[in-house]
Amino acid sequence: xxxxxxxxxxxxxxxxxxxxxxxxxxxxxxxxxxxxxxxxxxxxxxxxxxxxxxxxxxxxxxxxxxxxxxxxxxxxxxxxxxxxxxxxxxxxxxxxxxxxxxxxxxxxxxxxx
Amino acid sequence: xxxxxxxxxxxxxxxxxxxxxxxxxxxxxxxxxxxxxxxxxxxxxxxxxxxxxxxxxxxxxxxxxxxxxxxxxxxxxxxxxxxxxxxxxxxxxxxxxxxxxxxxxxxxxxxxxx
Numbered sequence: 641x642x643x644x645x646x647x648x649x650x651x652x653x654x655x656x657x658x659x660x661x662x663x664x665x666x667x668x669x670x671x672x673x674x675x676x677x678x679x680x681x682x683x684x685x686x687x688x689x690x691x692x693x694x695x696x697x698x699x700x701x702x703x704x705x706x707x708x709x710x711x712x713x714x715x716x717x718x719x720x721x722x723x724x725x726x727x728x729x730x731x732x733x734x735x736x737x738x739x740x741x742x743x744x745x746x747x748x749x750x751x752x753x
Numbered sequence: 754x755x756x757x758x759x760x761x762x763x764x765x766x767x768x769x770x771x772x773x774x775x776x777x778x779x780x781x782x783x784x785x786x787x788x789x790x791x792x793x794x795x796x797x798x799x800x801x802x803x804x805x806x807x808x809x810x811x812x813x814x815x816x817x818x819x820x821x822x823x824x825x826x827x828x829x830x831x832x833x834x835x836x837x838x839x840x841x842x843x844x845x846x847x848x849x850x851x852x853x854x855x856x857x858x859x860x861x862x863x864x865x866x867x
Contacts, residue, residue: 644796673854682757682843682857683797699854731796738853744789744796 642666644745646732652751653722661717661748665734672715673742674707677729686730689715690738722752755780757846759858766834767866774829774861776844784846786827787855788818791841800842803827814838839865 645664653659665672674686685699689709700706704722709715719726729749733742756779766772778784785804789797801812808820818829827844841862845855 646796671853680762680859682859683845685854688854696854733797741787741799741802742855744798746794746796 644732644734644743646730646745646748648748649746650749650751652753654753655724656721658718658720659722659750661719661730661732661750663715663717663732663734663745665713665715665732666743668712669734669736669743670712671735671738671740671742672709673733673735674715674717675731675733676701677731677747679728683731686717688738719750722750724752726750727752755784755846755848755856757844757856757858759842759844759861761861762859763862763864765864765866768836769833772829772831772834772838772863774842774844774863776827776829776858778825778827778844778846780825780846780848782849783820783822784848785855786818786820787845787847788812788816788827788829789843789845789857790814791843791860793840797843800829834863834865836865836867839863 647662670691673688675683689695704720707717729747731747733744735742758777787802788800791797801810803820841860843860844858847855
């Protein structure tokens with residue numbers, strides 16, 4: 641595809657359930673990032689992957705959040721035992737290298753009831 | 754601590770009027786500077802960026818931004834706004850060394866009246 645894609649576009653879940661959010665980066669991009677955007681807020685960095693290096697998890701807010709990436713392709717962000725404060729738009733971005741411009745996907749809007 | 758401030762939460766302009774969105778940053782040294790636009794239901798699209806050189810940067814969709822070191826500002830401008838410019842605008846900064854993760858401002862919502 642031409643750009644970063646994310647699925648699902650919307651997810652409604654009940655408090656306490658686990659959710660998985662998917663990101664397909666631009667082909668050939670070695671770096672992949674996850675951000676959280678709460679209503680009326682800027683973007684909050686969660687985690688990034690760069691090639692085969694260990695991911696930078698410094699932005700993950702709790703151990704309920706985790707992410708995986710298969711090689712230089714798809715990434716999955718998992719939130720376990722969701723809480724209402726997890727409700728937000730989760731944005732994925734990719735870049736050719738870490739130092740390059742990031743290109744964003746359309747996001748997944750997560751609503752925890 | 755590093756920070757980015759977009760002092761205006763909402764800006765309302767008439768179609769055809771000029772626009773200036775403010776961005777101020779607090780960093781130890783001149784960072785890389787970016788402006789992104791987010792249309793409803795869309796991801797962020799890069800409008801322009803400043804790395805070095807000419808302090809007046811031209812971007813897509815007729816936008817430009819001027820880096821002013823003395824004011825620690827990187828304001829976004831457009832001479833004539835179109836209704837399709839209505840969106841959320843984010844300023845972001847990234848250090849030239851160390852972290853590769855940009856810090857984003859809270860965003861400014863642009864409303865365009867016909």
